[in-house]
Amino acid sequence: MSAGLAVDDAAWASAWRTRAPLDKLLLCGGLVVCALVLPAWPGGVLVALTAVVLALGPARVPARTFGRAVRWPLAFVATGALTAVVSVDGGGLGWAPDAAARAGDLVGHSVAGGAAVLLLATTTPVSDLLPALRRLRVPAAVVEVASVTYRLLFVLLDSLRTIREAQANRMGYSSVRRSYRSSGALAAAVLTRSFDRARRMQEGLAGRGMETGLRVLPEALPSSSRFLAASAAGLGALLAVGLLA
Amino acid sequence: MHIAEGFLPAPHAIGWTVAAAPFVVHGARAVVREVREHPESTLLLGAAGAFTFVLSAIKLPSVTGSSSHPTGTGAGAVLFRPPVMALLGTVVLLFQALLLAHGGLTTLGANAFAFAVVGPWAGYGAYRLARALGAGLLPGVFVALALADLATYVTTSLQLALAFPDASSGFAGAVVKFLGVFALTQVPLALAEGLLGVLLFRVLTTSARPELERLGLLAPEPAEERG
Numbered sequence: 001m002s003a004g005l006a007v008d009d010a011a012w013a014s015a016w017r018t019r020a021p022l023d024k025l026l027l028c029g030g031l032v033v034c035a036l037v038l039p040a041w042p043g044g045v046l047v048a049l050t051a052v053v054l055a056l057g058p059a060r061v062p063a064r065t066f067g068r069a070v071r072w073p074l075a076f077v078a079t080g081a082l083t084a085v086v087s088v089d090g091g092g093l094g095w096a097p098d099a100a101a102r103a104g105d106l107v108g109h110s111v112a113g114g115a116a117v118l119l120l121a122t123t124t125p126v127s128d129l130l131p132a133l134r135r136l137r138v139p140a141a142v143v144e145v146a147s148v149t150y151r152l153l154f155v156l157l158d159s160l161r162t163i164r165e166a167q168a169n170r171m172g173y174s175s176v177r178r179s180y181r182s183s184g185a186l187a188a189a190v191l192t193r194s195f196d197r198a199r200r201m202q203e204g205l206a207g208r209g210m211e212t213g214l215r216v217l218p219e220a221l222p223s224s225s226r227f228l229a230a231s232a233a234g235l236g237a238l239l240a241v242g243l244l245a
Numbered sequence: 246m247h248i249a250e251g252f253l254p255a256p257h258a259i260g261w262t263v264a265a266a267p268f269v270v271h272g273a274r275a276v277v278r279e280v281r282e283h284p285e286s287t288l289l290l291g292a293a294g295a296f297t298f299v300l301s302a303i304k305l306p307s308v309t310g311s312s313s314h315p316t317g318t319g320a321g322a323v324l325f326r327p328p329v330m331a332l333l334g335t336v337v338l339l340f341q342a343l344l345l346a347h348g349g350l351t352t353l354g355a356n357a358f359a360f361a362v363v364g365p366w367a368g369y370g371a372y373r374l375a376r377a378l379g380a381g382l383l384p385g386v387f388v389a390l391a392l393a394d395l396a397t398y399v400t401t402s403l404q405l406a407l408a409f410p411d412a413s414s415g416f417a418g419a420v421v422k423f424l425g426v427f428a429l430t431q432v433p434l435a436l437a438e439g440l441l442g443v444l445l446f447r448v449l450t451t452s453a454r455p456e457l458e459r460l461g462l463l464a465p466e467p468a469e470e471r472g
Binding site (some may be wrong): 005007008024032035036037040069070072073076077079080083084086087088089096099106109110111112113114116117120121129138139141142144145146147148149150151152153154155157160179180181183184185186187188189190191192193194196198199201202204205210214 | 246247248249250251252257258273276280281284285287288289290291293294295296298299300302303304305320332333336337339340342343344345346347349350351375400405406407411412415418419421422423426437441442443444445446447448449450452453455
């Protein structure tokens with residue numbers, strides 16, 4: 001779970017934090033599309049390398065954070081790819097004819113796409129991305145609910161950790177039976193706390209005259225034409241190499 | 246486990262996004278209407294979304310000694326109904342992709358279909374059926390959460406089987422393979438999530454009875470009977 005916060009921490013601390021969210025969205029979106037449509041070799045590998053080099057280089061994301069964040073998706077990709085290339089017929093198990101090539105293809109696409117999404121995730125806090133959703137014509141109410149969700153997450157994760165520590169100190173997880181009872185009480189406590197907090201925030205906002213939803217002043221993060229031009233040139237080169245090679 | 250970024254071929258990624266879109270848009274409409282009528286619901290819905298995310302961060306001890314995480318959408322479906330969960334579940338998936346690197350952006354549609362549409366509807370359907378057959382709140386909650394969890398992973402397995410049919414036995418063989426790896430292993434975890442739900446709602450019936458009555462899960466009791 002600390003990995004989740006690690007990605008968020010990295011996003012806030014990243015050297016690219018002050019770049020315009022839409023600039024980064026275009027670059028990472030372009031990389032994600034390249035990862036999806038280009039063959040895994042050499043296109044996918046180049047996309048993955050580009051994303052990792054950009055994250056660890058100019059965006060100055062800690063390598064440890066980046067490495068830890070890819071462990072879970074890699075576990076899924078390994079299990080999924082292995083299952084996909086094992087062949088079953090008549091009760092016997094065997095390798096599909098082109099197993100190594102298919103597995104390599106799957107892993108290549110997933111690693112490239114995953115690295116591209118992680119480049120976005122480790123350089124752009126979610127609260128910067130949500131206003132960008134408004135530009136994609138997502139209704140304001142939905143974006144507001146999502147931004148309250150994001151802001152409450154950390155409060156609830158904090159409660160979760162504190163309550164679990166208190167339970168553990170009282171031997172709440174000393175047996176399987178107690179673990180279940182403690183987990184149930186933990187979930188209930190977090191749910192009632194989240195509702196209580198929402199109700200109190202609502203009362204506080206109502207007292208300040210909230211009538212038409214939550215208004216926040218978005219931070220001005222100007223778009224850079226050099227960044228956009230470099231992104232376009234880089235993506236064009238990736239596409240050319242990936243398609244022609 | 247959600248399908249990782251880049252794992253599905255482009256036509257499947259697009260197809261599942263199109264399949265999930267009507268449910269998510271329907272959920273978004275329900276949320277927009279709710280917020281227009283009651284602006285204060287924004288905070289409550291946000292809290293519900295955050296709770297779903299946090300619930301999936303609770304570790305459950307499992308029989309094999311490893312630990313697993315509940316999907317959390319079954320509890321949400323019982324508490325807030327499936328249309329709202331279609332939207333909140335998708336928001337939670339987006340956050341899981343961006344904050345935990347679980348799932349992905351091109352696979353968001355496929356994951357939303359399994360996690361935010363099929364799971365909540367299966368769980369809610371089971372809950373309503375159990376209650377209609379005369380079961381109490383807690384047995385209803387058990388089947389809802391266990392089935393929501395299991396239905397999510399069965400759907401994921403079917404999605405993977407469609408994308409990667411077996412070389413010799415085709416789609417049917419692939420279904421057997423993926424169900425074996427992703428759904429069969431999930432059965433004990435689904436039962437564990439059902440059990441967690443029972444314990445959660447048992448605490449809620451004593452500590453948050455007014456909230457459950459307001460959500461229509463419990464019939465109001467005469468005041469003197471409340472402990």
